Amino acid sequence: MTAGGPFTEEAARDVATRMAAAATAWLAALDAGQRAAAHWGGPGSSPVAEEERLRWYYTPTDHGGLPLGDQRPAQQSLAMQLVATGLSTAGYVTVCTVIGLENVLDRVEGFSVDWGRERGRDPGLYYLRVFGDPAGKEPWGWRFGGHHISLNNLVIDGRVRAVTPCFLGADPASAALLGSEVLRPLGAAEDLARTLVQSLSPEQADRAVLSDRAPSDIVAGNRPRIADGDQMLHIPDIWRGRFADERLAARAAAADEAAEAGSGYGPEDHRRLALTLAPQGVAAAAFDNAQRGLLRDLLQTYVGRAPEGLVAPIDLDTVHLAWAGPMEPGRPHYYRIQGPRLLVEWDNTQHNANHAHSVWRDPTTDFGIDALAAHRAADHTG
Numbered sequence: 001m002t003a004g005g006p007f008t009e010e011a012a013r014d015v016a017t018r019m020a021a022a023a024t025a026w027l028a029a030l031d032a033g034q035r036a037a038a039h040w041g042g043p044g045s046s047p048v049a050e051e052e053r054l055r056w057y058y059t060p061t062d063h064g065g066l067p068l069g070d071q072r073p074a075q076q077s078l079a080m081q082l083v084a085t086g087l088s089t090a091g092y093v094t095v096c097t098v099i100g101l102e103n104v105l106d107r108v109e110g111f112s113v114d115w116g117r118e119r120g121r122d123p124g125l126y127y128l129r130v131f132g133d134p135a136g137k138e139p140w141g142w143r144f145g146g147h148h149i150s151l152n153n154l155v156i157d158g159r160v161r162a163v164t165p166c167f168l169g170a171d172p173a174s175a176a177l178l179g180s181e182v183l184r185p186l187g188a189a190e191d192l193a194r195t196l197v198q199s200l201s202p203e204q205a206d207r208a209v210l211s212d213r214a215p216s217d218i219v220a221g222n223r224p225r226i227a228d229g230d231q232m233l234h235i236p237d238i239w240r241g242r243f244a245d246e247r248l249a250a251r252a253a254a255a256d257e258a259a260e261a262g263s264g265y266g267p268e269d270h271r272r273l274a275l276t277l278a279p280q281g282v283a284a285a286a287f288d289n290a291q292r293g294l295l296r297d298l299l300q301t302y303v304g305r306a307p308e309g310l311v312a313p314i315d316l317d318t319v320h321l322a323w324a325g326p327m328e329p330g331r332p333h334y335y336r337i338q339g340p341r342l343l344v345e346w347d348n349t350q351h352n353a354n355h356a357h358s359v360w361r362d363p364t365t366d367f368g369i370d371a372l373a374a375h376r377a378a379d380h381t382g
Contacts, residue, residue: 333353
């Protein structure tokens with residue numbers, strides 16, 4: 001049994017064509033000042049441009065690019081048309097919902113959080129940047145990001161070659177709607193994983209559960225590359241630079257201390273949950289058909305963010321599932337799904353387990369680094 005796929009060259013070319021048309025139209029609508037922020041050198045064109053392309057965040061920091069709030073409505077529409085080309089319909093709806101949650105979070109926090117800006121929780125602070133010429137023949141890419149969103153795409157030779165890292169979060173993860181309904185943009189990614197881990201036999205659960213307590217965040221953080229032994233990054237380390245304002249630096253440090261105290265984690269706990277090249281947890285090869293079905297559906301909440309046909313099938317027999325924290329709903333928890341060319345992380349721990357993070361990565365081809373290297377080598381040889 002597999003998840004995702006099938007990948008097709010036709011889809012990779014069709015999506016790339018739509019991305020190029022949308023990116024070209026958006027850039028053409030900008031004035032010179034806007035383009036300076038929106039349009040950078042192509043992938044691998046210079047060390048500065050490439051270093052910037054590999055930066056990504058999920059905190060309410062400067063993600064790099066032109067914010068939606070600095071664009072006229074018609075330009076915003078063109079920007080969102082580009083964003084839509086890189087997402088399935090469900091993925092696009094989820095992204096738009098996450099952006100809208102900034103208004104909800106602002107109210108939850110009493111409209112009091114500023115992060116050194118006029119408005120700290122601002123749905124206008126989602127940044128779009130294009131790297132390279134979408135109408136040319138050289139590799140190009142684009143990035144869209146803001147609080148709880150990071151989308152990264154690379155096109156080479158007229159084909160989409162990378163769509164990760166792909167991060168989506170939600171704060172609040174669960175919010176009341178009229179008619180006793182509840183808004184949970186990432187609810188399926190939580191519920192399917194919990195149902196799966198609750199279905200494990202005692203022997204399977206013994207291998208799957210790494211700790212009875214969850215870390216306060218995803219472990220890989222916003223690292224551009226993943227290495228064996230990586231431990232969880234702390235809040236001050238996942239922003240663009242350090243806060244020069246002592247008040248904001250103290251706030252970030254206090255938030256980190258509160259998160260660590262809430263998790264109860266110490267150095268040994270972080271070492272236990274560190275990333276490893278050999279996957280931790282229970283092997284999905286040992287799952288029964290019902291469990292494999294749950295795992296397939298769970299992975300679809302991640303790979304299904306991308307347009308159909310861009311993701312190669314994932315052989316479930318090659319992946320492992322790991323869990324940390326209680327299994328009861330409403331308790332802080334974390335899980336990881338790992339296999340060849342796959343790393344999924346989820347946590348819902350902060351704000352009384354009502355603040356979710358989820359990321360889908362391909363440690364081999366994040367940002368298309370391998371594909372870009374192969375392209376450069378072939379071009380040089382030619």
